[in-house]
Amino acid sequence: MCDQTFVAATFGPCDNCGTASPLMNIYIKNEPINYCSFCVEVMACQGLQKGETLATLKKECESLKKKLEEDRGKLNDVELQQVAEKVEVVGALSIKTRRVLKGHTNKVLCMDWCKDKRRLVSSSQDGKLIVWDGFTLNKEHGMSVPTTWVMACAYAPSGCAVACGGLDNKCSVIPLSLDSNENCAAKKKTVAMHTNYISGCTFTNSDMQLLSCSGDGTSALWDVESGQLLQSFHGHTSDVLSLDLAPSETGNTFVTGGCDKKANVWDMRSGQNIQSFECHESDINCVKYYPSGDAFASASDDATCRFFDLRADREVAVFQKDSIVFGASTVDFSLSGRLLFVGYNDYTINVWDVLKGTRISMMFGHENRVSRVRLSPDGTALCSASWDNTLRIWA
C-alpha cells in the first residue's frame, strides 16, 4: 500500500512542446501540469544557479536540517515532565464499559461522533456504515457502500450527513434522511477523488467542505456541493494515514501523519506545509490536536505516542514503556487535555497523564486491535472501535 502513485503516467500531447508522448502528471505550486519527460527535465534544470548540482542541494539540505535542530534545541530549557512535577496527580479513574455496540459483521475501522453527543457513525471492513444512538443502542441507519475496507468516516457538523471513504479511492457524502424507509445509500455523492485509498476524512467547520487524506501521499480540501478540489497539500513522501483539524478557535490549520514517519502541519488556505516533525521511528497511524490547539499527539507503529508543541516547534513528551511492544493505532485527548487515550494493537486502551508522561490505567475489553478511539463532543464518554467487530462506549 506504500507505492507513490501521484506521479502517474498518461499518454497524450505535451502541454509544453505539443508532441504526443508518455506524459508525467505532476503538480507545480498545486497546478497540475502534463509535460513529456524531456520537458520535465528541461524545466527542472532551468533556474539552477551556477554551480548548483544535486550534491550541493543535498548538502544544503543537510546543513539546514542541522541548523533547525540546533535552533530547536536552544529553546529546550526544561522538560514538560519537570514542569509538571508540582501538578497534582490525577485520582483513580472510574471509567468502565457502559455500552457494547454489536452489529457489524467484520472489523470496525473508524467511527465519529455527531455534535449532538449521542449519535455516532461507524464504518467497517464489510462495506457498511451504521449510525447508532449511543444512549439506546438503536441503529438509526445502516448503509452499504460499494467498497470494502471503509477506513474513514465522519459525521457532518449539522448531523444531516456522513462522509466515508476507503479502498474505492473516493470519499462520498451521504445525506441522512429522517424517513427510515428511504435508501440513504442511493443519495450518495462522490466528493473526493484520489489515486489511492482514503485513509481519513473530516468535515471542516461546515457541511460544505471536506478534508481528505490518502494513501497517494496527498491531502485535499474539497467543496462538497460541486465536488471541486479547492486545495491540495503535497509534502509527504509516503501514504498519509491520518489527519486532524485544529480546534476552531485557532484558525485554519490541520495536521497529518504518514508512513514517512513525519507529522506535518498545513495551512488550509495556502496549501503550505508550515511545520514538520520527524521523531517517530515508524509509521504514524494517528494524529490529534490538544484541545487548546497549541499542541498535538501522534500514535505510531513504533509503540510510542509523542506529544509535540507547535509554538515551541518540538517534541515535548514521549509516552512509552518497555512493556508496550505493540503499535499504537489511535489517540485522543480528554476534554481538559490532561488524559491521553491510546488504542493499541494488543487490544488494550492505555490512559496516559499528558503532563507527567506516566500511564494512569489500562482499559480492557476488546478482543482484537483497537482501531479508533474518540471522545464524545461534551467529554462525557469515549467510544472505541475494534477489529473484534464491536464498538464500546466507556464513561
Place this chain on the structure above:
Amino acid sequence: MKDGIANNSTASISQARKAVEQLKMEACMDRIKVSKAAADLMAYCDAHIREDPLIMPVPASENPFREKKFFCTIL
C-alpha cells in the same frame, strides 16, 4: 519513491530543491521556549480539569451513559 518514466536526476533535483525551500521556510519560524509552552499547557489543563467529566465525574443522574436506567424502544 517510484520515479515513473522520469530520469532519476530530474525528480531528485526538484525534490531536493523543494526540500531546501521548505527547510528555509521552517527555519524562519518564531519559536517560544519549552518552559513557556509547558506552562501554557499546564494552565489550560488546570483551567478545564474541573469540567472534565472523565476526571471529575458528574453524578450518574446527569451522565446519560452512566445512568442505571434502561432505555426501551417502542417497536
